[in-house]
Each structure stands twice: as structure tokens, then as C-alpha cells.
Amino acid sequence: MKAIILNEPGQFKVNELMPPSDQLEAGEALVKVHRIGICGTDLHAYSGKQPFFTYPRILGHELGVEVLKVGKGVENVKVGDKCSVEPYFNKREDHAVQRGFTNCGENISVFGVHEDGGMREYFRIPAKYLHTSKILSYDQLALVETLSIGCHAVNRAKVTGEDTVAVIGAGPIGMGACQFAMAAGARTVMMDINQNRLDFCQKHIGVDGTVRVAEVEVTEASLRAQFDGNLPTVVIDATGNKHSMSNTLTFTAAAGRIVFVGLFPGDFSFHDPFFHKKELTIMASRNSLPSDFEQIINMIENRQIDTTPWITHKIVFTDIANHFDSWLKPETGVIKAMLTLS
Structure with missing residues (x-):
């Protein structure tokens, strides 16, 4: 599968990686990436100004994905669902997480920041971090994380x-x-x-x-x-x-x-x-909560929020190296750039 790797500040490379195994653990889902939003974190990482960051890294945490397969015990999503991804992973139930603060746990790992993210064709993820909608497009689902902040x-x-x-x-x-x-x-x-x-x-x-x-x-x-x-x-x-x-x-x-x-x-x-x-x-205010994702999806579905003006630039994701520098310049007029995979 194709993946975009930020090897060091200012240097993207499109690599061919082995696709993830479809032998899923309990609670996991295999997803296909359709949209990737570019955010300030990505821009800072590219510029070498993102704290708590190491290279090389696969960026991407504003995502619209499709569920391809689910593991044992997964009930919140099914094959074919379109989803937004909540990228704040807590692999340990520390004190903050136990109190409901999944956005700022001591051991939090942010997808695309502390660990490799979604600038690739496929990945496996604990299904509890997927938020589905039967109405929203992949473009809209990729904007949910942006809006959640x-x-x-x-x-x-x-x-x-x-x-x-x-x-x-x-x-x-x-x-x-x-x-x-x-x-x-x-x-x-x-x-x-x-x-x-x-x-x-x-x-x-x-x-x-x-x-x-x-x-x-x-x-x-x-x-x-x-x-x-x-x-x-x-x-x-x-x-x-x-x-x-x-x-x-x-x-x-x-x-x-x-x-x-x-x-x-x-x-x-x-x-x-x-x-x-x-x-x-x-x-x-750091990151967001699962309830924020659900609130936003509901509000977009009910037309309380119009996402139409947000996406000002859209390119095929393998063409990122030819455009990323320009998105750092205010005169480009970028509000939200979106990478497409299909």
C-alpha cells in the first residue's frame, strides 16, 4: 500500500509499505482511508516546530474512512460504514481516563503525532475510536475532528x-x-x-x-x-x-x-x-471527547453547521509534496486542504 512519510522537516516521501494484516484482534477494525484533512499540527511538523514530535512519521488524523472488516466483539460499526476517526488513543486506563478525560490522559498517544497516522491507504484501529454516520460524506467526516477542537x-x-x-x-x-x-x-x-x-x-x-x-x-x-x-x-x-x-x-x-x-x-x-x-x-482546552464527536456529527446531519465553505483546496494524496509548501503561505488562502484517495 502507498503511505506518505515525513522523514524530516520539509521532506515528504511516498513509500510502498506492506498492508496491515486482516487478522484482527478483538475490538479492532480494518479501515480504508478516503479523505485526509491537513491541520496546523501537520503544518508545524513539516516546519519542524511541533512539540512532542519525532521523525520519521506518517501524519494524518483528520480522517474520513470506510470500514472493511471488524474483529470479534465490535458492535458500534459494521463493514461498509463511513466513519470519522477519534485520534486520541489511551492504551492505559490512567486516572484521567478513568474519570472520563480521554482527551488528556497521562499516557495518551495521538494518532499521526505520537504514532503513525492516516496518510496511508489502510490501517487497523480499535473500533471504539470510530464514529459513524449514514448521511455524511467522507469530506464532512474528515472535518469532524477539526471541528471537535x-x-x-x-x-x-x-x-x-x-x-x-x-x-x-x-x-x-x-x-x-x-x-x-x-x-x-x-x-x-x-x-x-x-x-x-x-x-x-x-x-x-x-x-x-x-x-x-x-x-x-x-x-x-x-x-x-x-x-x-x-x-x-x-x-x-x-x-x-x-x-x-x-x-x-x-x-x-x-x-x-x-x-x-x-x-x-x-x-x-x-x-x-x-x-x-x-x-x-x-x-x-486539549483535543476533544467522544461526546464532542457525536455532538458534531448530529449537528452537521441536522444542518445546524454548514461545512461547505471549509474545504478550499483538494488534491490527490500522493501529490502532497508539490503543494504543501504553498499551504504555509497566508496568501494561498487555505482554510482547509483535503487529500483524496478515491
Whole structure:
């Protein structure tokens, strides 16, 4: 079978590998890959900037797959099912996992990051990580994991219709967070330095407002103007930029909540008296939960979320080396690139 291997930063190679055995263990499924979404993790790995990462590696964890065979005891999927893949594997039931936090177990292994992922034609997987839909296309199923990151951040913040929300960072994760905050009934504003991204959010996602950030600064007044003179009760930062993350304390209303969904691979600081004065809550959001996957599939099926605008670039997966460099450039206009295998 064909597989794409990232041998080192900037170097993809299409290899021929032995296909996985179809002699499945109990609880396993053999799947065929149809779609692979390209995410920020893949871009960072290609650029040599992804923490907790080793080379060589088969990337790919935003997947739309078809079930070819199931092992003994598998009941949640059957042969022929179209599925999204939950890529957060917990091979040990540590304390966090026992408490239901499968997204951040001490021994978590993320498919396509800590172990080889889905940029190949076939693979075996514990069937419990497959989420099926009788309605969604492979394109839509490959977007579920992308959407789940923003969905989980919104769920972490417990956003309701009484909240006002500012999302910082108009990449796919921030756009997803906007969609779920809006679905919860909150007035939602997107902030970014890229006007084209803001225009996309206004046109295709229908955000309630946008604020363009000049470099890493934005005036408090420009944000208050979006919320009738008040600051938002929830700020979700999807930038992974330490200056932006520090500024969230200025942008959040008293007794508000801050969610860091973007990852900065280092230290950042904030003014502690200001943090206490507002009695803020700061939380991290990592990966997502099985319930997030089920929520998203249900919402797409019921047309509460439109995924049509998301995929802006699509190529045959063996042609990745000819296009990946361009996807690192903002002027390319990539929102979501998708690799196809059929």
C-alpha cells in the first residue's frame, strides 16, 4: 500500500509499505482511508516546530474512512460504514481516563503525532475510536475532528445564550469555536490580524462581528464597541501566540472565562493583580471527547453547521509534496486542504 512519510522537516516521501494484516484482534477494525484533512499540527511538523514530535512519521488524523472488516466483539460499526476517526488513543486506563478525560490522559498517544497516522491507504484501529454516520460524506467526516477542537473549547467554557464571546485567531480551530458559540446562542465576534480571514468568517460563518488586530495589539474600545460597551464574558484564544494569550486578561469582562485552545511551546506571563481584580477563570482546552464527536456529527446531519465553505483546496494524496509548501503561505488562502484517495 502507498503511505506518505515525513522523514524530516520539509521532506515528504511516498513509500510502498506492506498492508496491515486482516487478522484482527478483538475490538479492532480494518479501515480504508478516503479523505485526509491537513491541520496546523501537520503544518508545524513539516516546519519542524511541533512539540512532542519525532521523525520519521506518517501524519494524518483528520480522517474520513470506510470500514472493511471488524474483529470479534465490535458492535458500534459494521463493514461498509463511513466513519470519522477519534485520534486520541489511551492504551492505559490512567486516572484521567478513568474519570472520563480521554482527551488528556497521562499516557495518551495521538494518532499521526505520537504514532503513525492516516496518510496511508489502510490501517487497523480499535473500533471504539470510530464514529459513524449514514448521511455524511467522507469530506464532512474528515472535518469532524477539526471541528471537535473548537467544540470542546466552547463546551469547556460552558457557553450559553447569556454569554458574549470573542474568539481570537481565525484559523480552522477559531472558526469552529465561533460556530459552536453561535450555536449556543452567544453573540460572537472574531478577532484576527488577517482581514481576508475576517471577511471569510463574516461571509461564510456569519459571525456577529469582527475586529482586526494591528500586529498583536487591539484597543479595548474597539472590542467594547462590538458588545454594547461591555467586554465579552468568554474569550477563546486559538492563536498559540504568547502576546495574544497575555492580552486576553485585558479583553475579558470581570468574572469572565478565558480558554486557551492554541498551544504556545514555551512560557508566557500575565499581571497577577489584574487577574485577581477581575476574578477571572483561565482554562486550557486539549483535543476533544467522544461526546464532542457525536455532538458534531448530529449537528452537521441536522444542518445546524454548514461545512461547505471549509474545504478550499483538494488534491490527490500522493501529490502532497508539490503543494504543501504553498499551504504555509497566508496568501494561498487555505482554510482547509483535503487529500483524496478515491
